[in-house]
Amino acid sequence: MATQYSEYGDYTRYADGHGPGGGERRHRLPLALRAPVEARAWREFAYVLLSLPISILLFTFAVTMLSLGAGLLVTFLGIPVLAAGLAACRGFGSVERTRARALLGLEVATPEPLRPRGRGAMAWMGAVLRSGTSWRHVLYAVLHLPWAVFSFAVAVAFWSYGWAMLTYPLWFWLFPMYGGQGGLQLYGDEQHQVYLDNPFEITVTALVGLLFTLATPWIVRALTTVDRVLVHGLLGPSRLASRVVELESDRGVVVDTAAADLRRIERDLHDGAQARLVALAMDLGLAKEKLREDPQAAARMVDEAHGEVKTALQELRDLARGIHPAVLTDRGLDAALSAVASRCTVPVQVEVDLAQRPAPAIEGIAYFTVSELLQNISKHSGARSASVDVWRVENRLMVQVVDDGVGGAGASGGSGLAGLAGRLDAVDGILVVDSPVGGPTRVTAELPWRA
Missing domain, CATH: 1.20.5 (Single alpha-helices involved in coiled-coils or other helix-helix interfaces)
Known part of the structure; x- marks a missing residue:
């Protein structure tokens, strides 16, 4: 399927991968000139415009519910009011994530759900009050209002002044016809008045408006960058929750392996x-x-x-x-990898630069990673030579296997390299495959040292 490039990219491919006439449609205008009329710029501007009324509503609701709940804590009603307010803020957060996804193209995962320690209303209220996600949503409601006011004022000012000055040659005639003055007043006191009414001043005004208009999309994008940070940091899952999900996934990979x-x-x-x-x-x-x-x-x-x-x-x-080879346990990676290389069908040069040995588990994973990669070279690469390099960078063990074969290897789903990447990911490792068609192929594995 064809790739759809960003609206701010250099060109767009159609559904069949080509533009009209079977080729790629390239934009004739450079990015800086077409940015003000791109759909993305208008979506970001719409996001800023909507942020002000939404943030006012959210701020008012959050502060009201928190104040009311805190004031009623001397009675039993305070806890239900606080819980209801926090739950409603979580609902507002869902709306904000949807708005960010629709207008900013920002994908934010849904935060971890509530986990009541029992059944009934009391258990649910306790889960809401204990949830850090709920309080992050309240913090978003409080912090977003001042930023929404600032970004709204800046974006509207730049956008309105830019387009007004850019189009000034089209509507300046309204002043002498209906306003009784030569043009837009730039300065005035009791003795002097300066109007933009001659062709030179009208042209300069339009050029200044053009500069404002061209700069506005980038200013709005910079403003929405802060919104992206707020939405991602406060309305998404916490780092701890994301790490727990990642570890659960890694545990599944380890068990399956x-x-x-x-x-x-x-x-x-x-x-x-x-x-x-x-x-x-x-x-x-x-x-x-x-x-x-x-x-x-x-x-x-x-x-x-x-x-x-x-x-x-x-x-x-x-x-x-x-x-688990005995030579690895007795003599380390240098000897073990040399033994593996000797069984490869192509000449392999091995260089291990380690002052000390990593953790046994990491050492074993590095050994089997190289072993599997050399087997792939023997079976599929058509290479005439290969090399294996192992070294340490701070607290990471680096392993790189290079061959001069036909290339074209990839860690796509279902391939042996994909399974190898999954095994490395289970221990916070990384597998990077660089294999252009025609070669050479360079596979780099990065593992934690953990010694």
């Missing part, structure tokens, strides 16, 4: 070493029966069984290495 690893180990044991050991037991049983009748045949069967034992042991070693 662990379950998948257990299933893989069970499948490898069942289809590999276990099957060989069962066949080995049967062969040894047959060799035992033939030992007296045909010693030579029994010896051949024992010799074949010996080869099966070696194969089963190798499979068990590979499986154990896949769980």
